Structure formats: structure tokens, C-alpha cells
Amino acid sequence: MAIVYQKSAGLTDAELHYCPGCHHGIIHKLVAESLVELGLLDDAIGVCPVGCSVFAYNYFTCDMQEAAHGRAPAVATGIKRTHPDQAVFTYQGDGDLASIGAAEIVHAAMRGEKFTTIFVNNAIYGMTGGQMAPTTLIGQKATTCQSGRTAEQAGMPIRMAEMLSTLDGCVYAERVCVTDIANINKAKRAIKKAFEKQMNREGFTFIEVLSTCPTNWGMTPLKANQWLKDNMAAYYPLGVIKDSGAEVK
């Protein structure tokens, strides 16, 4: 019988620990497929964060390092600078990248470190149980802002892709989501393009993936998908934010 679909060689047989409806599984698959399709898997080194994707090293079949909370861009800098010909990526959530690791991601981008960051933004701290993240939307409820985030108390949510795009070292930033087939395909193209640009030594590449957290949002997976489209995509516009140094409107 002909094979019509196969698990990527970039993923192990380990069963994912993610909650039902969570987008991490899809995003893992897209990263793994991109590495395989570009012929980079055998050389690639990934860095996983502290957050829901802390066990990503169990799922990717390339070599992996587990970083301290927020430090993945520094760890990846140490790896990439000493392995300039190999594909290096960090896989980070919003608490990890936009909060505790803000300095590390900004300076990696500033230096134009030639690795790719996959930033999974689900607007909440998932692993620790639903606390407010820097990307939590105004009015969105979390266990540390139980009546909803207010600008007075916590400021406005941070748009990382736009912020990093202001740095010359960041050559490519795109925001995608994986709520449906069309968007999944777009996300895959963006991730592949980021790795290609990395291997062309162009500079720092950044893919922000808007993602759901049905468990901590308190929604069904389907409702979470809709909430993402209606609310997150409204504040965090999808599309190319920056490409090869040229600002895209």
C-alpha cells in the first residue's frame, strides 16, 4: 500500500505530553519537517526552554540542549558561534522569551546571531498553571490577574516580532498561526524560509507562532482556536513583519 502520510524523521516516537488542543504538537511537526526537508536534521542542534515545551528534547531527533529559563538565545549563541555551519534553533514560549529572557533575545537579535528562534506565543504561562504573561491580552484572565489584565497594573502586551524587527541584526521576522490548514502551510513556509536564511548566514531569524492554551484559557480546543483568531490575531497581526532588512508594510 502506498504511504500517504508519515511521521517526520525529525520526531521521536515519544508520546507528546501536551494537553488536548494545544498547538505545540503541530509546531513541533513543522519544525521537524522543515529540518528534514532542508537536509539539516543530521547537523541540527536545538535549544529548548523552560515552559510547556521543556521536554522538547524528548521529541526532536536532532541533538538538543535544555536551557535555563529564558537563556536559550545565549545558549544558542554559544553553540552557533562554535558551529557556524550547522542549523541551530531555539524553541521558546512567551514567559521564557518575552519576560525572563527578554535581554537574551534582544541581544542575540542585536548581534545578528545566525540561528532561528521559534517563539510560541499563547499569551499565558502554561506549565506553571495559567499566570499572566507579558503577552497576555488586556482583559484576558489569568491566575495572577483574575479580573483580567489591565494596562494600569501590567502595561500593554509586548509585540516581540515588531520589537525585534527594529534591530538591524534581525533579518527576518514573521508572525504565523496554526489554527487551520491554510495557516499551517503558511507557518511551514515561514519556518523553512527562516532556516534557509540562517544557512545563508543572513542574520537572526524569528518566527512567532500564535498558539492556543485551551487548558489555561478555560476553553474547548475549537473555541480556543476561534478566540485566537478573534482576539490574539487582532492585537498581534499575522504576516511578514520584516524580511532581509526591508521593512514590510
Place this chain on the structure above:
Amino acid sequence: MAKELWKGNEAIAEAAIRAGCDCFFGYPITPQSEVPEYMSVHLPEHGGVFVQAESEVAAINMVYGAAGAGMRAMTSSSSPGISLKQEGITYIAGAELPAVIVNCMRGGPGLGTIQPGQGDYFQATRGGGNGDYRTLVLSPSNVQETVDFVQEAFDIADQYRNPVMIVCDGLIGQMMEPIEWREIPKRKLPPKDWAAGGRKGRDHHNVINSLYMDPEVCDEHNRHLDEKYAEIAKNEVRWEEVQCEDAEIVITAYGTPARIALTALDALRAEGIKAGLFRPITLWPYPEKALHELAAKEHVKAFLDVEMSSSGQMIDDVRLAVEGQKPISYLGHAGGVMPTVEEMIEAAKKALKEVK
């Protein structure tokens, strides 16, 4: 071999390059900034990588990344910066990676002073970061030892897959002294088949990690680390005894105070006072047994511990080793004030008088 006059910090950097350091990640802080400055110029000349990180936190995590990918990685800093590095050091220890860390100590706490200090003894010898772990700590007391130890540190780190820390102080970093570039005997090192530097045809993926969610497994990991530390303690303890054969008063000191003590010994001996020096070279593992045995000798009447620390930190280890066999008194200053030869002479006489 001809002697060359080298400044401590620059000699540290040159020694690392000679030892095959692949990469250095640093951040400016007085009094160690000559290390990253020298590295930025000379490490790339030897094919190595230099990055000035955005913070000490980032620098040590770059070391973690590079070491995890199989490189000989190094960072250096001074006290407040070493505090920031503790997060990375505990991850490096937990993930069992080799790395060399230099602490050119200054006075504290907080911003303290930029003058020489030894207030980081506890931090260096008790782990410093979270969890049960040890770093092997080498304490040179002159520039020659500093360059010898830096070169050997890379091998020690690789042999045990453990961070090795060199603690010197601002004076050793800033001073110049003649040194010889001696050939340091190379150790037999295990292959780095654990490194996550890309599979390159390997049939499995390597993972660098310090996370063990299952408490039983984490306990087992800690036991494994303990066994390694026991092995290090068995093999790597170093110390020096100067004129201890007949000493009635023994000064315990490491680093700069130990060399100041050498001058005090001469003066005391000239006055007919039998003074000796016990100098730990590895601060962890501590030369506990040797000190215990020395304390047991009949001719030893008292100990005088001298540190650049307000009420002493190493003195705890001296007490643990001496185990009450002989009295121990203390002389020290913090805040960058160095104990003088005159003070040592006076304190040694006083300590001896109290037991006679």
C-alpha cells in the same frame, strides 16, 4: 626556558589560549577586564571565538551552550559578576559539562569595592547556585601558579565533566610577575561522545540536560554526582606546607594572604619564633586530612587563619579539619584592605602567647 614578565589577568587569558580554549564569553568588570580584552584580540588569532555578552548571566549560558556542544569553553568575572553566573554554573554542574570559570575576587557584599577580596569562599566551595553540587576550586597565590592552573583546569574539567573554578583576587589579576610557560602534563581524557554538537551520522540524538522530573531518578542522578565528587576529592586535593616540620604557630591562608604570610614567616623565624604556613591550593576539595594530621602534631600549639574577609570564611573549613585539637585565632580584613606582614607577626605572637 626564559622568564617573561606577565600581568596576572593577561596571563590567565594567554594560558587559556595555550590550553586550547575554543571560546570565551565575557563581560567587563573590574578588576578582571584585561581577561576579555586580551581574549578579544588574541583568541580569534588562534581560531577561537570571543563574544562580549550582554550580561554575566548570558555569558555563562553561552559557556553552557558551547560546552554542551563539545567545546572547551571559558568565562571570567569578578565577585558580583560571579554571583550572576551562579545560575549557569549550577546548570553546567547538573548537566555535567566541563567549563573553566575564573573569579578575580574583590571585596563585597553588594558592589563592595573593586580592591582585592576573598569573601566569595563560601560561594565557590559550597556550590553557589541551587542544588547539591560542587565545583573544583583552585586557588593560586602567584602569577606562575595562575597560568599553570588555568592550563590544567581545562583538562580537569574535561576529565570529570565538571566546572572548575580558579579563584584569584584583584591583586593577582593586576600584578606583574615573571613566569615560565611550562609544559603542563596532559591528562588522559575520555571522548566527548555525550556532546550535543549535531548527530552527524550518529544513530541516536544526544541531549544536554539537568532536568529529572521523577524524584527517584533525580535522587539517583545526585548520587551519581556524589560519587564523582568523592572521586575528585580522592584524586585532586592539593596543598602546600611551608616550614611546618617544627612549627609551633601555623598560619592558614590561601591566595594573596598566603604569599604575604611567607614574608611574615621569615620575620617570625628571624625572631626565633617557629612559624609555619599551611596553604590549601584546592579550596574544594579541601585538604582536610592533611590539616587534621598537622593539628595532631605535638609541636603545633596554635593556628592563625588569615583571610581577606571580615570574620573569615575558610576558617570554617580549618575548624572542621582541626576538630578542636588546637586553638584557632583569626586575622582578616574585608573591603579590599589587605592584611599586612606586621599584623600577621603580631597576631601570630599573640596566638602563641595565649597557649603558652
Place this chain on the structure above:
Amino acid sequence: MKKEIIISGFGGQGGLAIGKNLAEAGMDEGLNVTWAPSYGPEMRGGTANCSVVLSDKPVGSPVFAHSTELIALNEPSLEKFEAGVLPGGTVFVNSDVVTDKVSRSDLTAYYVPCSKIAEEVGNPKVSNMVMLGAYVAATKVLKPETIEKMIETMFAGPKAKFIPLNIEAFRRGMACVR
């Protein structure tokens, strides 16, 4: 033999360099040497000093409360360090900068017009060498040939044109204390 020397002056005056030259020459003669600078926040014009030990035995403390000699390149240095010189010790004063005299009668003082001689030789930058000459001639702890050889090594290659100038300054400094 053990010399414990303090060299002190404004930052940029060359006191640290005089110390390094002494240490280097001492090393060349097979002595045990140390050079330890005072260090602080980078400030142009601030006072800088260094401690140099030259000894035929291994050097214990590289820093000391009492010096055998003091080289004072400015007034604050003379004020600060004169009291710490051992009885019978020697003080070298750059008399072009310092107008004060050494107040203690148990010290030997040499007033060396370093800047004036350097200008006569042709370059104000060699005033250090003048002071070095005075120190070597007065203490006899190092051989003049050692210093001259060191100068030749220091200015090897494209800087060789500075050798005669420096040696001249050094010799003029020596002549000051004869």
C-alpha cells in the same frame, strides 16, 4: 638584597612604566620581582602608584607598608608616601614638578629635573628614563648595561630610532646622582 619601591605620580606621568622597567630589568638580572599597581575607576589625571619588589629571594608580599625607596613624581605622592619610607631609605623627587623638599633628615633625597633633562635630550616622553637612571645610579641594585639592553629590546624593529634617545636620557639621569 631586597628592595621595596613605591613609584607614584599623576596617571599618565609614567610612574607605572618606571616600575615595569625596574621589574623587567630585575627579572633580566635573575632577581625575583613583582609589580603591583594601585587600581581604581579609570580617571585621567588621577594619582596612580605601583609597588615593586626586587629580591634575591622569592617574593612574599608584593605590597608593603614601608618602602626602601620612594620615587615621587608629584607633590601628593611625596606627601602621602614619605612617612612610609624606612629610616635610611632614599627618595627620588621629580624636581620639575615637585617644589617641596623631603622633610625627614634620616632619608637621602635626590632631586632630579626629569622633565628638563628630557627636553634637553629632545623628547619630553623620556623623562621616565631620566628617573630610572637616577635610581640605578644611586641604588646600584641593577647594572646600567641591563637597562640599556632592555631599552634596545623594548624599541626593537621600527621603533629602533628611539633607542639612542632613551639611552641618552637614562645616562643623563645616572649623571644626576654622581
